[in-house]
Amino acid sequence: MPELPEVEFAARRLRTWAVGRTVSAAEAEPGSPLRDVTPEALAEGLTGRRFEGVRRHGKLLMIDLSGDRVLLSHLGMTGKWLRSKPGDTPRAGTRVQLALDDGARLDYVDPRRLGHLRWLPADEARRHPMVTGLGPDALEICATAGGLAEQLDWSKRAIKVALMDQSLVAGVGNIYAAEALWMAGINPFVRACDLEPDDYARLAAAIARAMTESLDRERDGEIRYIQDRAAQNPFEIYGRTDAPCPRCRAAIMRVLQQQRSTFYCPVCQPDR
DNA sequence: CTTATCCCCTGCCGGC
DNA sequence: TGCCGGCAGGGGATAA
Structure with a gap:
């Protein structure tokens, strides 16, 4: 988890x-x-x-x-x-x-x-x-200009899958991949090699922000994992199938990618 | 080499 | 009420 x-x-x-x-x-x-x-x-x-x-x-x-x-x-x-x-x-x-x-x-x-x-x-x-076998730590590489792109932009896999490969970047899992891609407005199925430097810059900032927000939230409490109760879910789109996108109100989609759930907004994160 | 698929475990939840 | 399938934030092993 x-x-x-x-x-x-x-x-x-x-x-x-x-x-x-x-x-x-x-x-x-x-x-x-x-x-x-x-x-x-x-x-x-x-x-x-x-x-x-x-x-x-x-x-x-x-x-x-x-x-x-x-x-x-x-x-x-x-x-x-x-x-x-x-x-x-x-x-x-x-x-x-x-x-x-x-x-x-x-x-x-x-x-x-x-x-x-x-x-x-x-x-x-x-x-x-x-x-x-671990790639650079996600928080460190996302604070380095161009660092995230350097790790990922050669891969032909979907950006969400590449992002979760711990040998490329260490620390991003299913939740923060979904949250960061939504924040950056990037479709999870776009190939990593098709993203522009500007996309990677937004994505790196989004990863850092999503993770920092969780750290701030957890500072004084015990680690608490979400239970599927929407009221407790602190994330913007993760686990929120069919809920309105916080940005555009379109219904959040849940699809499978490499046997794992991917959540995204079809309007804010359009295909390209 | 990279990539995709299956497997490992237990517990909980919703539907029938 | 009870059972059953689906699902859960992880990685490793294996095959193509």
Whole structure:
């Protein structure tokens, strides 16, 4: 579920909760989203380590621990890091529990198990395809003049599909692709190679704006994913099939693109 | 090489 | 009321 803003928010919370703290006990569930590490090895590896920092690139969290070890954490569709107390009953979908030396507990919760956790020496983490396979971070590249176009304008795929390819630009998912293309007035099916430099400039600004707005909205609250309840949906067009376009009142369309829902306004985002 | 398709998982919702 | 299909913000593996 999380895209760049939600993962950034998770990184900030993890920093305040964990950096400087030491893991006093760890427990991981078999069958959890652990990759290339057993629950026992992860729990044993984490115990006694101190959190040194939390970095984010695109949707990937890189959690640095003492002794030059890194926990790579990708939240997938339903992953979250939450703080609780040692006695609390774990909420459904809890896969990892870390007791910290300040008396708090860190829980990795991932009901659908589509997330990824990897436990690696720092140098291996740096070289891991999960890290090296990512394109530039979306917020950074969108702040660079011409940067977004340089990443995408050679591709013959639909701009929405190319935008969501994490090896080209890291951090844009289904929601922010829809929101940004709507803000920029670009049809999601136009080939990336057919967009003009001016289109890319508007698109980069739109991505930055859509993501920044979410970060501002989430600053003081808990991450809250939309439920299909229109009243809670904070987005302009995502999830709003048949609702009037906020700009022109035409009905928002929902179509499938690469097996994922694409939302757009047929009037504000015309074919070309 | 790039691109398209299927698959992985669980939970919720609306329709019959 | 209960079952069933569709859908969900993720990426990886595989085939063309």
